[in-house]
Amino acid sequence: MSPILIGALIHNQLWYLLPLLISICLVYGATRHELIGPILIHAFRFGTWIVGFMAVLFVLLCLMSWNL
């Protein structure tokens, strides 16, 4: 991996998404369950769903802007 790519990865603003995603998933999971096990499972599923949804949107936007 080239240093430029590594630098771009480190300074990518998408990293700001990570703490927000963890926080939202855990709080949302905690409002649905009482025990830590089900909370974590729900949070993981919800997080996967959010990331998947964003990935689909990313691919759609990439395709829409292919020749622009």
Place this chain on the structure above:
Amino acid sequence: MSQAGSSDSSEVIEVDLRNQKVAALLAWLWPGAGHIYQRRYGKGALFMTCILGTFFFGLVLGGGHVVYASSWNDVGPGARPGFKGLFSRWHFGCQACVGAPVLPALVQRIRVSSGREPLFNKFMAPPNDPTPYSPQNGDDDLAVWNKQMGNAFELGTLYTIIAGLLNVLAIYDAYAGPFTAVPEEEQKKNGNGKKRKTQPENT
């Protein structure tokens, strides 16, 4: 005592919500405090860590300026002090759901609206808005902060708003227990056709 659980009947557990209104008030005042009052220590710690972590991370990102009670026009010269214009900045309406951590914003607003200088290097103070612009009126704080911090200012605002909205969920959880439907068998047993999130017990 209240019953709470998910659609999976094996997970239905009893939750002692104690005084629900007090718990909700505490949950608003300090995220997680309502749950600790209800002796739901694990969830209290989780809410406190997640919500306050998000809030303070956003506050640090925005240099302590992303949370303020209103714009200068609502508190500056000629404006009436009081609740008028308190939520003229809609972001503050969401941020205020975090409770006590936004208290400095109210103190700064009261100071500025009564013509005094804001404290602590304008921490949570309404930004000075010299409209119409003249050098005597001072800097346009909002423009300066945006220039200095770039998109960190926007990100900080977003983080603090989301923290407030997450606390709304936590307040609801403190008031009514986990937001899950009681299993159908349980509903039939209670003779209630409607889905109920919790089933408070008369004490």
